[in-house]
Amino acid sequence: MSGKAKKKRRMSMEKKRSLEAYIFLIPWLIGLFLFFLRPILISMQLSFSDIVKLKGFVMDWVGLENYRYIFFYDINFIPMFLQTVTDTLLNTPICLVFSLVIAILINRPMKGRGFFRAAFFIPVLLGAGYVMKQMLGMGADGTTITTGIVVPELIADLLGHNLTEFLQGVLDRITVVLWKSGVQIVLFLAGLQGISSSLYEAARVDGATEWEMFWKITLPMITPVILMNMVYTIVNFFTDATNPIVDYIYKQSFGNPQQFAHGAAMGWVYFAFAFLLCIITIGVMRRFVYVSGGKE
Amino acid sequence: MVAVKVKRRRFRLRKLTFSKIMLYLFLAMMVVFCGLPLFAMVCRSLMPLDELYLYPPRLIVQKPTLRNFSDLLTSLSSSTVPFTRYIFNSVFTTVVTCVASIIVCCLGAYGLVKHKPAGSNIIFGIVVAALSFSVHVTQIPNYLVVNSLGLVNTYLALIIPKIAVAYNFFLVKQFCEQLPDSILEAARIDGAKELRIFWTIAMPLLQPAWTTLAVFSFVNNWNDYFSPLIFIQSNALKTLPLALQTLSGGAGVVARSGAVGAATFLTTLPAILVFAFMRGKVMETMSYSGIKS
Numbered sequence: 001m002s003g004k005a006k007k008k009r010r011m012s013m014e015k016k017r018s019l020e021a022y023i024f025l026i027p028w029l030i031g032l033f034l035f036f037l038r039p040i041l042i043s044m045q046l047s048f049s050d051i052v053k054l055k056g057f058v059m060d061w062v063g064l065e066n067y068r069y070i071f072f073y074d075i076n077f078i079p080m081f082l083q084t085v086t087d088t089l090l091n092t093p094i095c096l097v098f099s100l101v102i103a104i105l106i107n108r109p110m111k112g113r114g115f116f117r118a119a120f121f122i123p124v125l126l127g128a129g130y131v132m133k134q135m136l137g138m139g140a141d142g143t144t145i146t147t148g149i150v151v152p153e154l155i156a157d158l159l160g161h162n163l164t165e166f167l168q169g170v171l172d173r174i175t176v177v178l179w180k181s182g183v184q185i186v187l188f189l190a191g192l193q194g195i196s197s198s199l200y201e202a203a204r205v206d207g208a209t210e211w212e213m214f215w216k217i218t219l220p221m222i223t224p225v226i227l228m229n230m231v232y233t234i235v236n237f238f239t240d241a242t243n244p245i246v247d248y249i250y251k252q253s254f255g256n257p258q259q260f261a262h263g264a265a266m267g268w269v270y271f272a273f274a275f276l277l278c279i280i281t282i283g284v285m286r287r288f289v290y291v292s293g294g295k296e
Numbered sequence: 297m298v299a300v301k302v303k304r305r306r307f308r309l310r311k312l313t314f315s316k317i318m319l320y321l322f323l324a325m326m327v328v329f330c331g332l333p334l335f336a337m338v339c340r341s342l343m344p345l346d347e348l349y350l351y352p353p354r355l356i357v358q359k360p361t362l363r364n365f366s367d368l369l370t371s372l373s374s375s376t377v378p379f380t381r382y383i384f385n386s387v388f389t390t391v392v393t394c395v396a397s398i399i400v401c402c403l404g405a406y407g408l409v410k411h412k413p414a415g416s417n418i419i420f421g422i423v424v425a426a427l428s429f430s431v432h433v434t435q436i437p438n439y440l441v442v443n444s445l446g447l448v449n450t451y452l453a454l455i456i457p458k459i460a461v462a463y464n465f466f467l468v469k470q471f472c473e474q475l476p477d478s479i480l481e482a483a484r485i486d487g488a489k490e491l492r493i494f495w496t497i498a499m500p501l502l503q504p505a506w507t508t509l510a511v512f513s514f515v516n517n518w519n520d521y522f523s524p525l526i527f528i529q530s531n532a533l534k535t536l537p538l539a540l541q542t543l544s545g546g547a548g549v550v551a552r553s554g555a556v557g558a559a560t561f562l563t564t565l566p567a568i569l570v571f572a573f574m575r576g577k578v579m580e581t582m583s584y585s586g587i588k589s
Contacts, residue, residue, distance in 0.1 A: 017411045017412075017413070018411065018412075018413040018414050019413075020407070020411055020490050021407040021408065021410075021411030021412070021413035021416075022407070022413055023407070024403045024404060024406060024407025024408075024411070024490075024494070025403070025404045025407045025408060025413070025419070027400045027403065027404070027459075027460070028400050028401060028403065028404030028460045028465065029404070029419075029460075030460070031400065031456070031457075031459050031460020032422065032423075032426065032460050032462075034441060034445070034456075034457075035438065035441065035456070035457040035460065036422075036426045036429070036434075036460070036462070037422075038437070038441050039434040039437035039438045039440075039441055040429060040434055040437070041437075042437035042440055042441070043434055043436070043437045046436070046437065102323075102326065105319060105322075105323060106323070110319075116323055116327060118571075118572075119326075119327040119330050119331060120326070120327070120330055121571065122330050122331060122333070122334050122568075123330055123333055124512075124515065125515055125564065125567045125568050125571050126333050126334065126337065126519075126564055126567075175329065178326065178329050178330060179329075179330070179333065182330075183512070186508060187467075187508075190471075190504060190508070194474060224470060224473065224474075225470070228466070228467070228470045231424070231427065231466070232463070232466075234428075235427045235428050235463075238428065239428070239429070250435070253435070253436060260436060263436075264436075264437075267434070271428060271429050274428035274429075275424065275425050275428045275429075277428075278424050278427065278428050279421075279424065282424065
């Protein structure tokens, strides 16, 4: 009987904590509801409708018509979509490995550490602003400053045409990735500094090499940050304003008022895919995430 | 005495090994890469018009000129709103957004992680969904919502929609998970109220998270000229990036391309300054001294 009473009491305690949590969450939930849930619900409705009257936004239900249009009639959408997906899938691992390597390098004691740490953050400060657009070749004629970095002719002659082309592709990708890794490097640094130094000391006493320490200590301890960074990187590449498809969706919606609904439908297809990718990433990565102290 | 000195010197020399030189070389190369956009931006703001339109585009300025800045100033002086007003608008909306966003996101993330309310998985799912939705795609519905709240053409339109940002929440949530429960339990046993635990224990421990967030949030909101473009019609409420872009003719206008370069440089400057100022906090305090087991 006393056990039952105890259980009951605990339930109410849990309820109390739940309630407290919701009080903490309320301001955020209101914002989320107003400026995320409502807009995307409107956009969903829009994607199934046709705008009859622009004034007052009168919508008419047309079912899957808009989706049919973007998949079967729009010649730009699918190629652009596939291009973005391949780019993201290729860039994300490169970006993660690169930023982890850089973070580990600039986390060790060395001269000019502060300077290096700041330098890698510079591209983030410029944001997705006008400069970056110019640098990444969103200019009218498609010329970029990055195309200035070419494989030297001597090497190109040695390698032959195909290999040079490939190398150039990798070089172009690296510049883009490098400029987009500032945030990841900072987050990795934070994660690395969160690892207690006593772990490394203990390993060193036991005679572990740097290489072993990386695989046995650094990597497992940093898995939560890797997951966070992975999701961030995928999202960042997907929702980037310099992305041709985001640009296309935007232009579809705003360029010609008649196309609002098509833009919304494209946005939904695109969003659904990005969301799915994030969920899969989180689902798969959760198995590998190491939780210190084995809680849960 | 001398012998000791020599010995120490030799020791230092030995430490500068081949691999270390390679490391510095590699890092220096990367730094050059990262500095490139900044360098290009400064150069473009100093380029005369004929150099801006060279093909292939040139990175380094040959004949630097300050004409772009004077061009920008002329177009500024012809406008009816004093320049300081734009600066005030930008600083005000950005700072308020940052502070509000940090408080709201930290509160929510802390509640979600440390209290584990019923339905926390659903909330987290929504957060991930919100992350993967590009703002540009929901812009029209967003406008409809802001309009229905009667916020169009007010400061609030630039602040309120950007407080509950999914990414900020996500970042703080990940950091919150590393807060040790034991400290919070201890405070609870000592009779501290929940809000007090949050404010005096969780927030100081989360400082690395929210200082980082402050910089991210500042940079993003400062550079954002998309939402003022859509929500603001009155000239007096425009933010600095928007004002500079429109005054200098906007991107794509050939005659004023130089002024655009100068404007871009001027808008980026505050973000760089804030970062330079906060750098120590963001980069160095990220160590959780003693809070991790």
